[in-house]
Amino acid sequence: MLKVSGLKVRYGNREALHGIDLEVGTGEIVTLVGSNGAGKTTTLKAISGILRATGGQVEFGGERIDRLSPHAIIARGVVHVPEGRLLFADMTVMEHLELGALRAPSGKAGYARRLDWVFELFPVLKERVAQRAGTMSGGQQQMVAIARGLMAEPKCLMLDEPSLGLAPIVVDTLADTILTLHRAGIAILLVEQRVDLALRLADRAYVLETGRVVLSGAADALAEDDRVREAYLGA
Amino acid sequence: MDFIVLGQQIINGLVNGMGYVLIATGLTLVFGVLRIVNFAHGEFYMLGAFLTYYALTLFGVDYVAAALLATIAVAGLGIGANRFFFRPLRKEHEFTILLSSLGLSLLIANGAEELFGADPKYVMSPYADEASEIGPFVVTEQRLIVFAAAAVVMAGVYWFIRYTRMGKMMQATAQNPEGAALTGINTDFVHGYTFALACGLAALAGALVAPTAMLFPTVGSWAVLKGFIVVVMGGLGSVTGALLGGLLLGVVESLGGGYISLGFKDAIGYAIIIAVLLWRPQGLFSVSRSTR
Amino acid sequence: MLNRRITVAALAAATAIGLALSPAAAQQKPPVKIAAIAPLSGAGAFDGQLAVEGMKAMAEVINQRGGILGGRKIELVTYDDKGTPEEGVSAAKRAMEQDNVDMIVGGWFSAVALAQKEVTRDKIINVMTSSQHPNVTEQGHKYLFRLNATSTMMSDTYSKFICDKMKVKSVAFITINDDYGRLEVENYKKLLASCNIEVKGNEFYNRDDTDFTTALTKLKALNPDAIYVSAINTSQGATIYRQIRQTAFKGTIIASAGNMNPKLIELSGPALEGVYCVSLFAPDSQNSSLKQWMTQYKKDFKNEPSFIGSLGAQAVQVLAEAADKAGSSRDYDKIAQTLKSRKWDTLLGQISFTDKGQAMQNIYLVQVKNKQIVSVASGS
Numbered sequence: 001m002l003k004v005s006g007l008k009v010r011y012g013n014r015e016a017l018h019g020i021d022l023e024v025g026t027g028e029i030v031t032l033v034g035s036n037g038a039g040k041t042t043t044l045k046a047i048s049g050i051l052r053a054t055g056g057q058v059e060f061g062g063e064r065i066d067r068l069s070p071h072a073i074i075a076r077g078v079v080h081v082p083e084g085r086l087l088f089a090d091m092t093v094m095e096h097l098e099l100g101a102l103r104a105p106s107g108k109a110g111y112a113r114r115l116d117w118v119f120e121l122f123p124v125l126k127e128r129v130a131q132r133a134g135t136m137s138g139g140q141q142q143m144v145a146i147a148r149g150l151m152a153e154p155k156c157l158m159l160d161e162p163s164l165g166l167a168p169i170v171v172d173t174l175a176d177t178i179l180t181l182h183r184a185g186i187a188i189l190l191v192e193q194r195v196d197l198a199l200r201l202a203d204r205a206y207v208l209e210t211g212r213v214v215l216s217g218a219a220d221a222l223a224e225d226d227r228v229r230e231a232y233l234g235a
Numbered sequence: 236m237d238f239i240v241l242g243q244q245i246i247n248g249l250v251n252g253m254g255y256v257l258i259a260t261g262l263t264l265v266f267g268v269l270r271i272v273n274f275a276h277g278e279f280y281m282l283g284a285f286l287t288y289y290a291l292t293l294f295g296v297d298y299v300a301a302a303l304l305a306t307i308a309v310a311g312l313g314i315g316a317n318r319f320f321f322r323p324l325r326k327e328h329e330f331t332i333l334l335s336s337l338g339l340s341l342l343i344a345n346g347a348e349e350l351f352g353a354d355p356k357y358v359m360s361p362y363a364d365e366a367s368e369i370g371p372f373v374v375t376e377q378r379l380i381v382f383a384a385a386a387v388v389m390a391g392v393y394w395f396i397r398y399t400r401m402g403k404m405m406q407a408t409a410q411n412p413e414g415a416a417l418t419g420i421n422t423d424f425v426h427g428y429t430f431a432l433a434c435g436l437a438a439l440a441g442a443l444v445a446p447t448a449m450l451f452p453t454v455g456s457w458a459v460l461k462g463f464i465v466v467v468m469g470g471l472g473s474v475t476g477a478l479l480g481g482l483l484l485g486v487v488e489s490l491g492g493g494y495i496s497l498g499f500k501d502a503i504g505y506a507i508i509i510a511v512l513l514w515r516p517q518g519l520f521s522v523s524r525s526t527r
Numbered sequence: 528m529l530n531r532r533i534t535v536a537a538l539a540a541a542t543a544i545g546l547a548l549s550p551a552a553a554q555q556k557p558p559v560k561i562a563a564i565a566p567l568s569g570a571g572a573f574d575g576q577l578a579v580e581g582m583k584a585m586a587e588v589i590n591q592r593g594g595i596l597g598g599r600k601i602e603l604v605t606y607d608d609k610g611t612p613e614e615g616v617s618a619a620k621r622a623m624e625q626d627n628v629d630m631i632v633g634g635w636f637s638a639v640a641l642a643q644k645e646v647t648r649d650k651i652i653n654v655m656t657s658s659q660h661p662n663v664t665e666q667g668h669k670y671l672f673r674l675n676a677t678s679t680m681m682s683d684t685y686s687k688f689i690c691d692k693m694k695v696k697s698v699a700f701i702t703i704n705d706d707y708g709r710l711e712v713e714n715y716k717k718l719l720a721s722c723n724i725e726v727k728g729n730e731f732y733n734r735d736d737t738d739f740t741t742a743l744t745k746l747k748a749l750n751p752d753a754i755y756v757s758a759i760n761t762s763q764g765a766t767i768y769r770q771i772r773q774t775a776f777k778g779t780i781i782a783s784a785g786n787m788n789p790k791l792i793e794l795s796g797p798a799l800e801g802v803y804c805v806s807l808f809a810p811d812s813q814n815s816s817l818k819q820w821m822t823q824y825k826k827d828f829k830n831e832p833s834f835i836g837s838l839g840a841q842a843v844q845v846l847a848e849a850a851d852k853a854g855s856s857r858d859y860d861k862i863a864q865t866l867k868s869r870k871w872d873t874l875l876g877q878i879s880f881t882d883k884g885q886a887m888q889n890i891y892l893v894q895v896k897n898k899q900i901v902s903v904a905s906g907s
Contacts, residue, residue: 048417050416074417079417080417081417085414087411088414091406091407095406096418099404099418100419102419103419148418152418
């Protein structure tokens with residue numbers, strides 16, 4: 001469904017991605033593993049249109065999307081929940097959800113239904129609809145970010161470091177949420193610092209090093225791979 | 236007797252201040268949403284006043300229609316300025332954009348001098364000379380209109396930003412541009428109408444204030460200066476700050492000019508800027524940087 | 528600005544055509560060449576244009592009567608001094624050395640006049656026009672004359688008018704915050720005290736102010752019979768008069784000497800009705816040479832005849848008559864002596880010159896009535 005081939009990105013005259021190939025199938029959970037600076041976030045930003053690819057292409061549902069603006073890409077169902085959440089500090093939870101629904105294909109008609117679903121997923125947000133995002137805890141902010149993304153009715157949800165800065169108990173809830181979304185049929189491209197967690201959740205995984213894919217395969221197989229265990233699982 | 240003079244000076248100050256508010260609101264919106272310090276902002280004030288003048292003298296429409304036409308036309312020019320001038324510069328360093336806007340300002344002001352002539356003009360409003368006496372106080376109808384129209388427009392702007400979808404898109408873009416883009420907001424579109432709104436407000440200020448004084452092509456530098464003083468007082472990016480800051484500046488100038496020395500009147504603005512930057516760089520009224 | 532350029536270009540073209548045609552018209556006798564040095568570009572361009580127009584209209588009036596010195600026509604040669612001393616000096620040199628003119632009219636700005644008089648010193652008859660600086664004549668030369676009244680001459684006469692004609696017991700001032708404004712206030716305080724008019728207060732404004740309501744609110748609270756407005760800049764003046772009206776002040780308004788013109792009336796609208804001023808130029812005067820000149824001016828140009836234009840015309844008029852009486856356009860000693868020896872009936876009334884070449888002009892008290900400048904009294 002999402003197919004990235006030969007993707008290159010430059011920052012000024014430094015090339016950060018040297019030609020990435022990856023694929024996310026319908027309803028699949030795929031994870032990108034790699035150390036800081038390997039190019040995981042850059043890959044997601046290039047897919048969501050925040051960064052312009054300087055080479056290669058991105059296809060979604062058979063259509064090229066690498067020349068589209070971010071809002072057009074979202075309208076096609078590829079939604080990026082960014083690292084650091086990038087919320088609107090002075091706006092309320094409800095306003096985030098309203099804005100999240102801007103590009104939803106089902107439009108106004110589906111709005112109430114989606115809202116109910118999001119509140120079912122994150123009951124705590126329903127109690128805090130009028131609270132400003134900037135005054136919430138890290139875990140709650142992450143919920144707002146994911147909820148905002150879900151309001152756009154994604155077919156493919158890209159999550160960048162969702163567990164960053166969260167308490168362990170909250171991380172467990174987050175993992176449950178990801179599995180719930182998976183069961184709802186949403187394809188997920190996950191970038192996660194906690195490689196053990198990521199590999200446990202994912203169907204398949206890609207290992208990135210300095211802007212290249214160096215390993216790929218089934219997640220459980222990679223979890224057993226010595227190189228991965230040494231480099232990322234601390235074994 | 237003294238209280239009457241005091242009251243009259245406060246009234247004068249509030250009216251002048253409302254003009255500053257309209258100018259400063261546009262300046263603060265463009266900074267808040269686009270992070271552009273736009274030195275050319277005053278030129279849109281000048282254009283608003285001149286277009287009102289030409290609509291009156293060339294097309295013979297009445298003052299209110301002329302003011303509205305000028306406001307709409309300059310709002311359109313604002314969209315053009317963003318599309319063809321500021322957008323191509325977006326990736327440049329902030330300082331480059333700032334200098335470029337200064338260049339644009341000089342370009343427009345000199346162009347206007349060529350086009351409109353350097354001799355002063357007067358925007359004829361039927362309300363300009365009719366003084367209404369309210370108790371012991373004297374205010375012209377035009378000055379009442381400046382205050383009332385600006386108050387209504389500011390309430391409208393506040394409502395627009397706070398409660399409409401387009402307004403919320405502006406807030407989101409101001410608070411987190413990348414987050415806004417990833418939420419599906421077309422930030423180019425937001426930038427476009429932010430410029431339209433900002434320039435329209437400046438033009439409206441020009442159209443409203445012009446009949447209280449004479450008009451010449453270099454009036455824009457005065458307007459942008461007052462705007463910046465208010466924006467610094469109120470906090471960059473804050474609309475509420477612009478409102479309170481503008482009114483406060485108007486009243487302080489009026490009282491300072493009236494009770495200390497008229498020569499000191501303009502200096503008060505600069506003194507306030509220095510004091511604010513030293514002790515409260517986030518602005519006198521601001522809680523955080525946002526368009527609220 | 529564009530308009531102005533076109534007008535200046537048209538003037539230049541007209542001059543060129545005039546030059547091309549004149550030899551045929553006055554074949555027998557050479558013309559009397561008078562240099563018209565004025566600011567035709569830069570900030571003073573509009574004033575310069577008015578000045579040259581005034582001179583041309585007067586030259587035309589004289590030429591239609593058959594010229595001077597037995598049929599010689601007046602020919603004006605225009606030069607742009609750009610309002611700067613350097614260009615004024617250079618223009619005077621070109622006029623004398625290249626174009627071999629008979630006499631020079633210039634000095635619209637004091638700075639230009641002060642520099643220019645050194646080039647013409649004791650060499651050529653040089654009439655300075657609107658400049659007011661005392662040193663133009665105090666340190667003049669034997670061939671130098673100045674038409675405009677100095678500021679002291681003006682204020683002496685004006686204060687007499689205020690004392691005698693306006694029936695006010697108190698006055699408040701709004702004046703520009705510079706040497707000119709400060710001197711003026713000090714001067715009038717003394718002059719008005721002599722006829723027991725109380726000066727209730729003064730507010731200084733700055734050169735780039737656009738809002739005067741603060742100052743006017745203070746002045747109005749003092750409840751004076753009259754407000755004296757010192758404003759040289761037409762734009763600021765118009766704003767002040769409008770805002771005085773907006774404060775609902777009902778007393779007398781007095782404009783500083785010489786600062787009344789059609790543009791100010793146009794910009795100020797009803798706010799200028801009844802405002803007093805003094806001027807050497809009263810457009811409604813019954814003087815016959817003024818009427819002739821105004822008719823010619825309105826025929827040739829689209830601007831309203833102005834004080835500045837009338838001063839240019841006066842320069843041409845006295846030079847033509849003096850040369851005629853002296854019997855020469857080149858015997859400068861004789862022309863200068865003739866100028867100083869008698870009274871001259873000019874379009875601005877009867878004038879005479881002091882030994883230093885300073886004109887003693889007739890000064891009119893004028894008032895704006897129905898958007899026209901109307902004379903109410905005259906003195907000197």
